[in-house]
Amino acid sequence: MSYDRPRLLAIDPWDCGCTECLTGEYKPLRMASASDIAALLCGELAGNTSATFQVEIRYEVRPDSDGPLSKAAPTAATVSCDDRTWTLDRYAARAVLGSL
Numbered sequence: 783m784s785y786d787r788p789r790l791l792a793i794d795p796w797d798c799g800c801t802e803c804l805t806g807e808y809k810p811l812r813m814a815s816a817s818d819i820a821a822l823l824c825g826e827l828a829g830n831t832s833a834t835f836q837v838e839i840r841y842e843v844r845p846d847s848d849g850p851l852s853k854a855a856p857t858a859a860t861v862s863c864d865d866r867t868w869t870l871d872r873y874a875a876r877a878v879l880g881s882l
């Protein structure tokens with residue numbers, strides 16, 4: 783008998799242990815991966831955390847090839863919340879920035 787894990791729908795508070803977190807529809811923030819956080823910031827996952835996230839977008843600008851900062855694409859992002867930091871790669875950083 784196979785069991786299909788339900789699709790993740792939301793990120794819940796840090797230590798949540800509700801029924802949905804146990805079945806996999808929601809995930810407690812302490813278990814969230816970098817891609818979960820990117821999906822949360824893009825609005826693809828609902829946010830039930832009531833947490834405040836600090837988001838830092840990093841750019842790399844080589845004047846000879848990238849030109850002004852306004853034309854540069856982000857190369858990474860860090861997302862912090864309390865004592866936890868997630869590092870987003872360039873693709874996730876661009877997705878997050880594109881959703882602003």
Ligand SMILES: [Zn+2]
Pocket residue numbers: 794795798799800801802803808809810
């Ligand atoms: Zn929960």
